[in-house]
Amino acid sequence: MPVRVLLFAAYRDAAGREVIDLPLPAPATVAEVLRQLKLAVPGAGALPERPLVAVNQVHARLESPVADGDELALLPPLAGG
Amino acid sequence: MPVRVLLFAAYRDAAGREVIDLPLPAPATVAEVLRQLKLAVPGAGALPERPLVAVNQVHARLESPVADGDELALLPPLAGG
């Protein structure tokens, strides 16, 4: 199944990419997507073990399920306000 | 000794006066000034037993001393802000 991964700020700089479409065996979890991402994108190896994540624009956990067509975002430490 | 008593807002309306100079035997307390005021000014009889008071622009108590030339203010319930 295709999953779109979005990278922001420092993570985007590290990976050199901001949007990555990954083909994945369904069903998957956030953790599995993260593992595949680190294999597929060299710069992504520098991402932390447990980054802040969102699935379809809602905060999620590494154990959260990821479904066909979901948008998974990897969020560096927030620094708003 | 002369003591100046200031009345504000509802107390001023009740007493019909805003400044009252009272001659008093020294030493005196706020309570004594209040007692004399109620005798001297008819409308002051309606003032409460224990009003909020200030001596020389600082919050005081009924037991606080009042000295020659002091300015004693009787303060209705505060309603600022």
Next chain:
Amino acid sequence: MSWPCCRRSRGVDVGHLTDAAIALGPLLEEAARPDRGGVTTFLGLVRNHQDGRTVLRLEYSAYLPMAEAETDRIIAEAAARWPARVVVRHRVGALVIGDIAVAVVAAAAHRAEAFEACRYVIEELKRRVPVWKKEFYADGTIEWVDPTARPARVERT
């Protein structure tokens, strides 16, 4: 008695009490500095109701010299407790619905300090600064407001 409204003892400063409309912009300028990134402001606006009655307008009066001095003391207490700069303005005279009756601006390097200093100052101001409010109601009556005579819920307004 009448005191000149309002104090002009701090240079061009008009003191904490003022008979002119309160504009927030200048107060923010006065409190803020490039190293104070958190600014908490409280505005007390004239409401159109009080205890279920419709208010048309109101008048604030004050024991001006004590109100200035007590506000000075409150600001000094806040400055001793938090590294914050606090600016206060309170209207006296005639106000209409929506007017700013009081403004408290607290600027600090960190937002917790700004919030705490601002809250402290408005709470103490309401508790200690000698200001009185006369409300003019739609039914034609006029009253000196007595917060101590109100139910607790409303007293916190």
Next chain:
Amino acid sequence: MSWPCCRRSRGVDVGHLTDAAIALGPLLEEAARPDRGGVTTFLGLVRNHQDGRTVLRLEYSAYLPMAEAETDRIIAEAAARWPARVVVRHRVGALVIGDIAVAVVAAAAHRAEAFEACRYVIEELKRRVPVWKKEFYADGTIEWVDPTARPARVERT
């Protein structure tokens, strides 16, 4: 990726995030009403220092659609807990020292509610809304700010 900045889904509303300078006046107008007499505002201003280093300017970026949605959720949570109207604006793009980076305005009938709602929203916003800050220092270095890597005292800024 780029989303149109910024949401215009609520009529003329520009959404919670904006690439234009934040003016407080319109936000107060938006939050206030004649029956909401207590208005607490928090402004986060761009400071000229961070962890002892001199900051010249900065850039905020955001995961815009999620930032809008998460801010919506936070405001709804506040509205469920306190009878308060809360308005939020957060800048994105390039800012200089003294600019308003974020503004939270909470208007309620009573000041306790206004303070609590305002504080809740800014705390949750900093904790949950996906916005990032790149700081440009006087020494020529540039860094993505990581509040989690800082001493606790500074983290609360």
